[in-house]
Amino acid sequence: MTDYYYELIVEPDDNLEVFIDLLAALTNEAIEESDGKVIARSEEDLIDVKEGIEKFSQAININCTITLTKKENEDWIKQYQESVKSVEVGKFFVRPSWDEKKEDKIDIIINPALSFGSGHHETTSSCLEAISTYAKENYEVLDVGTGSGILAIAASKLGCKVDICDTDEICIEDTKSNFELNNSNFNEAWIGSANSVKDKKYDMVIANIVADVLMFIHKDLKKCLKDDGILVISGILDKHKDKVLKKFNDLEQLELIHKNEWITVIFKNRS
Numbered sequence: 001m002t003d004y005y006y007e008l009i010v011e012p013d014d015n016l017e018v019f020i021d022l023l024a025a026l027t028n029e030a031i032e033e034s035d036g037k038v039i040a041r042s043e044e045d046l047i048d049v050k051e052g053i054e055k056f057s058q059a060i061n062i063n064c065t066i067t068l069t070k071k072e073n074e075d076w077i078k079q080y081q082e083s084v085k086s087v088e089v090g091k092f093f094v095r096p097s098w099d100e101k102k103e104d105k106i107d108i109i110i111n112p113a114l115s116f117g118s119g120h121h122e123t124t125s126s127c128l129e130a131i132s133t134y135a136k137e138n139y140e141v142l143d144v145g146t147g148s149g150i151l152a153i154a155a156s157k158l159g160c161k162v163d164i165c166d167t168d169e170i171c172i173e174d175t176k177s178n179f180e181l182n183n184s185n186f187n188e189a190w191i192g193s194a195n196s197v198k199d200k201k202y203d204m205v206i207a208n209i210v211a212d213v214l215m216f217i218h219k220d221l222k223k224c225l226k227d228d229g230i231l232v233i234s235g236i237l238d239k240h241k242d243k244v245l246k247k248f249n250d251l252e253q254l255e256l257i258h259k260n261e262w263i264t265v266i267f268k269n270r271s
């Protein structure tokens, strides 16, 4: 990338379309139309293009304001990368791959992508806290609605054996890539939800979805818990807290984490 680029702004009093066609013909760069102006930007100096347009506007007798400015080139990729922040939560340090890891924390790499779960959202960070506190080595864990896979990766880095599911196929693909990126392993992955679990029972089930879906799949979540298994549910706006707690009152509430308007609840199955 060069240190500078050139911006040519052409503002005719009339017949803008003709000037758009001319500018498109005179330069290989993408051009932009905005508020009666046509703009070209290039790392070339565009002086010849400017002169060509001046001659043309004189020839067809249309008054045209033409400005050519040399501008400093920004490093957009660097700026974008700097806008994606790492986040420290519980035992974990979640970072994009271009940031340094933190020595005293468990490293999780998540690069920005379409799937939900960068660690910044209150619901994800509360679940990471819950995993920090309640997940134990060799636990069988199911992550329902895995998104980017962040929670499953966190559990796997604590020595748990994780299964993952999401109704969105893209999330399953993203999660698989993120496991690779983190040199971690999962056990089983499927497109779908907790109702696909047949006889398996888990030490811990995590579901960061939304209140109505959690209530809808309540029986499926409970069914795949071991007798004293831990259930973490999140994605619940505090205005839905009472109805969700009522639905899940067949489990013992261990903890409720409140972050801004979001709540996360940790339950223990009643044997």
Ligand SMILES: C[S@@+](CC[C@H](N)C(=O)[O-])C[C@H]1O[C@@H](n2cnc3c(N)ncnc32)[C@H](O)[C@@H]1O
Residues within 6 Å of the ligand: 116, 117, 118, 119, 123, 124, 127, 144, 145, 146, 147, 148, 149, 150, 151, 165, 166, 167, 168, 171, 192, 193, 194, 208, 209, 213, 217, 235
């Ligand atoms: C809020 S994101 C959570 C992502 C990640 N687990 C986290 O904590 O950041 C919710 C995810 O649940 C998935 N989802 C929605 N309904 C679901 C259902 N009934 N069963 C499984 N996954 C579901 C969505 O596709 C989405 O990826």
